[in-house]
Amino acid sequence: xxxxxxxxxxxxxxxxxxxxxxxxxxxxxxxxxxxxxxxxxxxxxxxxxxxxxxxxxxxxxxxxxxxxxxxxxxxxxxxxxxxxxxxxxxxxxxxxxxxxxxxxxxxxxxxxxxxxxxxxxxxxxxxxxxxxxxxxxxxxxxxxxxxxxxxxxxxxxxxxxxxxxxxxxxxxxxxxxxxxxxxxxxxxxxxxxxxxxxxxxxxxxxxxxxxxxxxxxxxxxxxxxxxxxxxxxxxxxxxxxxxxxxxxxxxxxxxxxxxxxxxxxxxxxxxxxxxxxxxxxxxxxxxxxxxxxxxxxxxxxxxxxxxxxx
Amino acid sequence: xxxxxxxxxxxxxxxxxxxxxxxxxxxxxxxxxxxxxxxxxxxxxxxxxxxxxxxxxxxxxxxxxxxxxxxxxxxxxxxxxxxxxxxxxxxxxxxxxxxxxxxxxxxxxxxxxxxxxxxxxxxxxxxxxxxxxxxxxxxxxxxxxxxxxxxxxxxxxxxxxxxxxxxxxxxxxxxxxxxxxxxxxxxxxxxxxxxxxxxxxxxxxxxxxxxxxxxxxxxxxxxxxxxxxxxxxxxxxxxxxxxxxxxxxxxxxxxxxxxxxxxxxxxxxxxxxxxxxxxxxxxxxxxxxxxxxxxxxxxxxxxxxxxxxxxxxxxxxxxxxxxxxxxxxxxxxxxxxxxxxxxxxxxxxxxxxxxxxxxxxxxxxxxxxxxxxxxxxxxxxxxxxxxxxxxxxxxxxxxxxxxxxxxxxxxxxxxxxxxxxxxxxxxxxxx
Numbered sequence: 001x002x003x004x005x006x007x008x009x010x011x012x013x014x015x016x017x018x019x020x021x022x023x024x025x026x027x028x029x030x031x032x033x034x035x036x037x038x039x040x041x042x043x044x045x046x047x048x049x050x051x052x053x054x055x056x057x058x059x060x061x062x063x064x065x066x067x068x069x070x071x072x073x074x075x076x077x078x079x080x081x082x083x084x085x086x087x088x089x090x091x092x093x094x095x096x097x098x099x100x101x102x103x104x105x106x107x108x109x110x111x112x113x114x115x116x117x118x119x120x121x122x123x124x125x126x127x128x129x130x131x132x133x134x135x136x137x138x139x140x141x142x143x144x145x146x147x148x149x150x151x152x153x154x155x156x157x158x159x160x161x162x163x164x165x166x167x168x169x170x171x172x173x174x175x176x177x178x179x180x181x182x183x184x185x186x187x188x189x190x191x192x193x194x195x196x197x198x199x200x201x202x203x204x205x206x207x208x209x210x211x212x213x214x215x216x217x218x219x220x221x222x223x224x225x226x227x228x229x230x231x232x233x234x235x236x237x238x239x240x241x242x243x244x245x246x247x248x249x250x251x252x253x254x255x256x257x258x259x260x261x262x263x264x265x266x267x268x269x270x271x272x273x274x275x276x277x278x279x280x281x282x283x284x285x286x287x288x289x290x291x292x293x294x295x296x297x298x299x300x301x302x303x304x305x306x307x308x309x310x
Numbered sequence: 311x312x313x314x315x316x317x318x319x320x321x322x323x324x325x326x327x328x329x330x331x332x333x334x335x336x337x338x339x340x341x342x343x344x345x346x347x348x349x350x351x352x353x354x355x356x357x358x359x360x361x362x363x364x365x366x367x368x369x370x371x372x373x374x375x376x377x378x379x380x381x382x383x384x385x386x387x388x389x390x391x392x393x394x395x396x397x398x399x400x401x402x403x404x405x406x407x408x409x410x411x412x413x414x415x416x417x418x419x420x421x422x423x424x425x426x427x428x429x430x431x432x433x434x435x436x437x438x439x440x441x442x443x444x445x446x447x448x449x450x451x452x453x454x455x456x457x458x459x460x461x462x463x464x465x466x467x468x469x470x471x472x473x474x475x476x477x478x479x480x481x482x483x484x485x486x487x488x489x490x491x492x493x494x495x496x497x498x499x500x501x502x503x504x505x506x507x508x509x510x511x512x513x514x515x516x517x518x519x520x521x522x523x524x525x526x527x528x529x530x531x532x533x534x535x536x537x538x539x540x541x542x543x544x545x546x547x548x549x550x551x552x553x554x555x556x557x558x559x560x561x562x563x564x565x566x567x568x569x570x571x572x573x574x575x576x577x578x579x580x581x582x583x584x585x586x587x588x589x590x591x592x593x594x595x596x597x598x599x600x601x602x603x604x605x606x607x608x609x610x611x612x613x614x615x616x617x618x619x620x621x622x623x624x625x626x627x628x629x630x631x632x633x634x635x636x637x638x639x640x641x642x643x644x645x646x647x648x649x650x651x652x653x654x655x656x657x658x659x660x661x662x663x664x665x666x667x668x669x670x671x672x673x674x675x676x677x678x679x680x681x682x683x684x685x686x687x688x689x690x691x692x693x694x695x696x697x698x699x700x701x702x703x704x705x706x707x708x709x710x711x712x713x714x715x716x717x718x719x720x721x722x723x724x725x726x727x728x729x730x731x732x733x734x735x736x737x738x739x740x741x
Contacts, residue, residue: 010510087626109628110512111582132512170512193509194517 005117005124006296008133009174017142017179023295024143024288030067031291041070044101044301048074049091049116050127051107056262057127057136060286061104064293070101070301092116102301105129110167123300131165137261138171140292142179144285145216148257153180158210158252160242161220161269162191162231163203168261169220173199186210187242190231207242211251218259219244219269227268235268245271249279257281312728313337315350319358319689323365324662325678334363336685339728344679356723358689364661365677366398366686366724368668370566371488371542371614372639374400374431376422377415378407383619383706385419389427390704391617391639393732396721398686399430399669399676400617400639403463404441411436411447413455420456428724428731428740430686432458432672437476437487441465446476453483458672459540461488464589464634468494470527477537486540486564486671489528491549492590496520501630503576503591511579513629516591522548529556532563540671541565543616545590547600554609564671566614567601569638569645570711574598578711584625584632585709588618605663606655612668613660615642619707637705641698643690644717650692651718657692685728692719704738 002016009017030038046065048058058074065072077091086094088107092115095103102123105113110130117124128134145152157176163169163185176183177200185196186204196203204210211217227235249256258270258280266272274280314336321332321344333348334341374388383391385402392400402419404410410419416433423431435457439445442465449460460480466489467473480487497520502508504515525541529552532539544550544565556563570588575595579586586592604610618635625632638645643664649655666677675684697716700708724732731740 087623088628089626090623107628109630111629114582115626130512167512170510194504194515195506195509198506199509 002299004300006135006300007114007117007124007126009135009138009171009178010133012178014178017139017175020139020292020295020299021143021146023299024139024292027294027298028291030294036067037069038067039069040298041065041068041301044070046070046072046297046301047095047100047103048072049095049103049105050074050076051112052128054106054128057106060289061127061293064290064297067290068294068297070297088112088115089119092119096120096122102297125296125300128167130167131170132167133171134167135171136289136293136296137168138175139296140285140289141172141218141259142175143288143292144259144281145257147284148281149215152176155181155215156184156213157181157216157218158184158186158214159218159220160186160207160210160244162222162226163187163196163220164191164193165223165226166220170199172218173201177201184210184214188232188238207248208251211248214252214256216259217244217249217252217256221261221263222265222269224265239268243269243271245274249274259285262286313342313350313353314356314725314728314730315348315353316356316358316363316687316689319361319363321363321679322658322661323679324658324666325680325683327658328679329658334679334687336687336725336728339685341679341681341683341685343681356689360691361722362657362690362692364688364690365665365679366688366726367396367643367664368399368672368674368676369397369615369617369639370401370612370668370671372400372402372617373405373619373635374402375619376406377418381706382621384426385422385431386426387704387706388617388639389423389429389431390738392429393724393726393738394704394721395639395641396643396688396690396724397429397639398688398724398726399432399674401432401434401458401672403434404436404461405463405465409436409441410434411439411441413448413451416452416455416457426741428726428738430726432674434459434461434488436460437462438467438472443467443469443472446472446479449479449483449485453485457485458674459486459488461490461542463488463490463542466490466492466494466524470531473528474531474535477531477535477539480537481535486538488540488542490542491521491524491528493520493524496523499630501587501591502579503593505576505594507576507579511582518546518548518593518597521546521590522552525549525552529553529561529563533559533561536562538562538564543568543571543590543614544601544610545571545593546597550600550604550609554604557609564611565609566612567605567610568614568616569642570636571598571601572605573645573648574711582629583711584627584629585636585713586711587629587632587634588636589634602649602654605649606659611663611671613642613646613663614668615639619705620709622708625709635709637700637707637710640703640705641710641712641717643721644719645712647692647719685725687725688721689723690719691722694718694720694722696720
């Protein structure tokens with residue numbers, strides 16, 4: 001079953017994913033009420049420890065915590081140990097002394113949530129670490145596909161873009177393969193990680209081949225600084241070969257949906273007119289994010305500690 | 311005269327290819343005799359039944375951090391860690407603060423060593439001033455001061471023209487040039503071996519080819535110049551193969567491998583433990599096995615620790631920000647004994663790679679139990695099981711991937727110049 005922390009989808013079993021998704025579906029009902037609040041986590045303290053700024057993810061966690069009546073505190077230390085006196089683990093120890101009930105960690109470097117979890121008493125939820133994992137994003141993506149398609153088993157999912165630097169790609173690869181989907185990745189060869197097939201996916205350098213027969217097309221956000229020549233020659237060339245528009249989308253199944261973790265670089269990885277409305281489900285993903293994070297907070301921060309159980 | 315009779319141990323002497331039960335008599339700082347049933351009235355007797363008796367180990371590659379970073383290690387603490395690990399001599403790298411690029415720094419290191427270190431200390435001087443890879447150091451003056459080799463170590467000399475001149479000039483002093491062979495333009499931000507593990511971790515990969523490319527360049531320059539090239543901490547199958555072929559072509563190249571590259575793979579990094587961050591990185595299982603075979607068949611000449619102390623707070627940071635390196639003097643023997651237990655190398659051959667081969671590479675005495683040789687000797691209990699706790703070790707630092715692990719095999723007594731400097735029960739005894 002789900003452990004103390006949620007550090008990555010790689011650590012989870014299919015049954016864990018199903019349990020989280022079922023819990024999220026129940027949480028969705030809260031968001032539809034007139035008074036969007038339940039007392040489930042009253043008296044619990046959740047800290048959003050964001051070393052890397054991310055207004056969307058932090059807001060989503062904050063709303064999720066508040067709908068469960070938790071006290072949510074935002075803590076954003078300066079970005080890296082290199083720039084400040086205190087080491088990452090010292091920050092964690094200081095926080096631990098304040099006895100939070102859950103800590104949501106976001107950091108630009110892979111592995112920081114895991115290191116923090118090693119020294120922290122409270123559960124740690126990874127809200128994105130470097131190019132490692134972004135488990136709640138993958139879970140909300142699973143929830144969105146499940147609601148759109150009614151199943152995940154047997155679907156074909158194409159993830160397109162800078163796979164090398166993408167935590168969203170890694171978490172979704174684990175999530176969709178564990179749930180029985182076929183996952184393909186596609187992007188310029190320098191953006192395909194070494195030995196990516198060991199993750200259970202097939203890699204393509206042709207968008208057309210990757211999209212052929214796909215039920216779900218997931219476009220990744222591209223960092224503009226990576227389009228300056230080190231990995232691909234230019235934004236224009238990237239956009240022409242791997243940007244998605246309505247013409248290229250025809251390679252996929254007729255009822256394929258288009259996903260994007262946001263924020264969207266309109267006109268780069270996805271055409272302007274494709275980002276809004278069907279077949280795009282980008283805003284459904286955002287909506288599901290709150291319910292999904294409520295489920296995760298409920299499952300992890302809602303546990304009684306051994307001391308409380310006496 | 312001070313005499314010690316080490317009685318009834320398994321004597322492993324690579325210099326004479328001896329592997330038999332015998333007594334060893336130390337007298338006046340020299341090996342006086344090796345044989346069975348030696349009589350030595352008045353000698354202190356050490357019973358060595360079940361133990362190995364071997365020449366003291368010589369470490370080609372350690373960072374003793376003095377001068378400049380004494381909070382990580384100093385010559386006293388590094389020297390104590392050395393003899394506790396069975397090393398009677400340690401070659402220390404030049405990346406101190408200031409760098410050992412001037413005879414005054416070499417003098418200082420040797421002066422501290424004479425006063426503070428129970429182990430012999432062999433300073434490796436910088437190959438270029440300030441380790442900047444531009445202007446070569448005064449090699450003749452540095453050798454006169456006591457430098458034994460030249461290296462910019464981790465500050466790999468990327469300018470091929472400078473490297474060529476360094477190798478050419480080193481022939482004047484007949485000292486090896488030691489290279490940390492990684493093409494920095496291929497390493498870039500890489501912090502773990504590029505492959506399935508870097509992909510899973512989401513950390514920037516350092517490709518194995520970065521090592522092979524640089525080794526190939528340096529081997530070609532060694533061929534051109536006729537200099538003695540020594541390749542530090544070989545970590546990849548590709549580099550091993552290049553060195554093997556160069557050796558066959560008669561290029562003067564020697565090479566070392568670390569205990570960690572012989573026994574750990576990149577999978578040790580899966581929990582993001584910064585104590586597994588090292589340069590070059592821990593590699594794939596195939597690379598590790600290639601290194602093990604190469605050590606056994608002699609392509610890799612020596613085991614060297616690359617003992618690299620860092621303070622706890624320096625490692626408690628993001629994986630990408632942590633300094634690379636781990637400490638190894640106190641665990642090296644136990645770790646590499648794994649190859650003996652796996653049947654991959656004979657005890658005598660392992661001892662050769664820990665003692666006589668590194669001594670030969672540095673052109674220093676040691677590595678021999680022949681009568682008349684310096685009495686640098688280690689007694690090893692190859693079976694002893696012990697749990698390693700860096701906090702209780704002799705190094706000032708604790709950055710070890712073996713912390714808390716149960717290891718097998720340990721030095722139980724170490725003599726330098728015939729003087730007992732370490733004893734498992736009493737600890738480090740001198741200076």
